[in-house]
Amino acid sequence: MTGTYDVLLARLTSAFDAVAVGADPVLRPSERSDYQSNGVMALAKSQGVNPREMAERVLAGLDLADVADVEVAGPGFLNLTLTTAFLDAQLRELVDDDRLGVGRLEGRVAVIDYSAPNVAKEMHVGHLRSTVIGDALVRMYRFRGYRVIARNHVGDWGTPFGMLIEHLLDLGEEEAIASLSIGDLDGFYRAARTKFDADDAFKERSRARVVALQGGDPETRRLWRLLVDESVAYFSEVYAALDVTLTPADVVGESFYNPMLDEVVADLARAGLLVESGGALCVFPEGFTNRDGEPLPLIVRKSDEGFGYAATDLAAVRDRVANLHADEMLYVVGAPQGQHFEMVFAVARAAGWLPESVRCEHVAFGNVLGPDRKMFKSRSGETVKLIGLLDEARDRAEAALALRSSSLTTQERHELATQIARAAIKYADLSTDRSRDYVFDLDRMIAFEGDTGPYLQYAHARLRSIFRRLDDGFDAHAVHFVLAESAERDLALGILAFPEALDAAIATLHPHRLAGYLFDLAQRFTAFYEACPVLSAPEPSKGERLALCELTARTLSLGLSLLGIEAPEQM
């Protein structure tokens, strides 16, 4: 089916095109009517015509029969009020539409790079936003029809691995694996670091071990693999706890690109982009300067002939276009990396690896702050572990559930609390503009009132409960929507706006557009539920209201799922 917004847009676009090809109708939701088209004023100005006059011209070519009533208001706004017949037709199509009006794209490939924890390090709040935002984008893109290739660009290479491997040997393999598999990655890392700083002999061994690793020594590689595998297994536990879709198959770490780095250098040299500076091989993309106003290099190969992350990122861009055939590439990485990615993308374009047709974006996000508005740390100044955060949220949710008399078993309550905790944390992250910092406030995010994940889950659960109380079944197919009450009509318009909300979220890479939509829909529902009795209503009103409830529940459930949030049947 065609979404409501798209139907209007198509009709309007053809009318505007008749006046001036390519003119944008500027179609928006409206407070005065259902939708409004604001494109007349801009068009009038560009054509040197009086706006009211222009409105008449557009109107002359506008065919909205059976879809909406149009009224010219103010200087030339076109206020559109959808007809009940049209709303009825649209809603009846949704009854059998699993996609709730969302179209499916074909043939587009998107590579989405997110999460990126480090091997032999615990996942902490610093990984929360990339993981949660990236996963929401993956779910939205997949649902929209993209073939999504998720890439978890884990830090699995570099000088620290010398000391980590030596520490592993000191402990003995079995001991080391045991300590890693209980999830104490930080303890392992800290111990290695401490020895490295204090013990010169250990430091020497570590350096030699890095050389052996880079040289491909089989035994060293085996030990390295052990560390990576144990870490990835641990990451998987965290992802399961967070209900994130990433799997070990999505892990394509820095080391994966090692064999390509020489080719990257060769390509850049051939393109005449490579410059030696201070012993390092650099590219100086145009428009980037350092604090002294001098050209700023992207260092492809360090003066010690080692490769840094710039080389790896360049190789990844090259690989994702050439081998994965990406039409879009998203990098869900913190805002401080902005300049780095600008430079990488600029060099990739200059090198010819990244055609203009491929959309490549740094999906930047702000920091998670503590109550003191500084980077979120524990009381002792340490990073806060993701698992610990989830546990605390679950404990609070469980305590809140326990206060309420309910028929849940302990096990059920535990599971429900887990779902609420995840919803609270994810929704708090996904409901504000990602480019801003936000203060991590568990009390507020887990509250059952207000713009929170648990509130939306609750709205959904209330809806489901209606159907549990329904003894005689109903058939949504038999329903005609007349939308006599304004609360019914408002709810219907909310339901029908789902596709445009999802498209806005995808187009702008801003999941909070979808989150905001869902909150709005939940509010429309509660207003409706207050004003319109459902189960006690006489037929045919009862059937119509039940159908609205069912569509609302499905929309909330689907919308939340695209944010990576579960919608329990009962709370």
Next chain:
RNA sequence: GCGGCUGUAGCUCAGCGGAUUAGAGCAUCGGUCUACGGAACCGAGGGUCGGGGGUUCGAAUCCCUCCAGCCGCACCA
């Protein structure tokens, strides 16, 4: 110094390809109520949209400038 992000009600935030009287949540105050799940709903107060210029019939939204905060600016990722 250069660059990026941010600055909207007491607090947390939407709105920012200009367009008709600035929105929501929380908190506060006042209502609804023998409840289709009250974990709800309705209403009120509260804002010179960081300051100042400019473009425009019209700017929170576009441009310039200043202020404040955070972040980045050559071999760690």
